Amino acid sequence: MLRSAMTLSALPGSRSIPIVLCGLALGCGLTSLDPSLPVYTTEQTDSAHPGFRRTTVSTQGAVYVNDFEEAALQLSSPEPTQVVGRSRFGDGKICAIPGQDPSAYLAVDVGSEMPAYAVFRNIHAQPFDWRHAAFQKMRLDVLEGPTANKETTEPALIDDVLRTLRDVPPANPPLTVPPMPVTGLGMTVHGILLFSDELPGLIFRPSFYLAESGQVYLAESVGVEYQGNEQSVQAAWIPASPLFTQWAQK
Secondary structure, rough: OOOOOOOOOOOOOOEEEEHHHHHHOOHHHHHHHHHHEEEEEEEEOOOOOOOEEEEEEOOOOEEEEEEEEEEEEEEEOOOOOOOOEOOOOOOEEOOOOOOOOOOEEEEEEOOOOOOOOOEEEEEOOOOHHHOOOOOOEEEEOOOOOOOOOOOOOOOOHHHHHHHHHOOOOOOOOOOOOEEOOOOOOOOOOOEEEEEEOOOOOOOEEEEEOOOOOOOEEOOOOOOEEEEOOOEEEOOOOOOHHHHHHHHHHO
């Protein structure tokens, strides 16, 4: 099962940075879709961002992209229901995102055995400007431990994360994250879910890494490589502030 880098999960042995074409649309091939739905073709090229791939889906002149900026977005609801198109390969679902105009964003199933939707943006729509957006809530995408699903609505803490991502330069020399298990205990990279009224139906999801030293690092987007039962995460890691470091560990 191939996933986007946003989910940090995939079948051991596969590779995804952040979307892998061979996984695209297989998950919905088991159910036949309306043959009258628009058919989308898929292409993938190198991204301008090291460690990422640029994937596009297109139909009848409309082109949607998933690249570095879209890798930091995820659906508020993991199972969209309004099907607006199908992939040429595998008859996979392409769906509208509740709260978003389909002319701006679409959800494309990039799963295999199970559906796994990635966010694609119309190339004529501007990327989401998280640097100037207002966020009302923040949640740690941690599944276990004392900070599992920890939430805050404290503006100072939310603004601290955004300021760090926006203004603080990456670690120099660049930080390398040691390989870690694909899932479960031992994972050291997690998501930060940021909710904004300006982004209905979607969540801005940067990542954080907890080093053995206790220092925490942030990254806007991450790329992932899978080898066996391990995953290696690549990103331009930025040292987090003491405020977020303390909050993310207790």
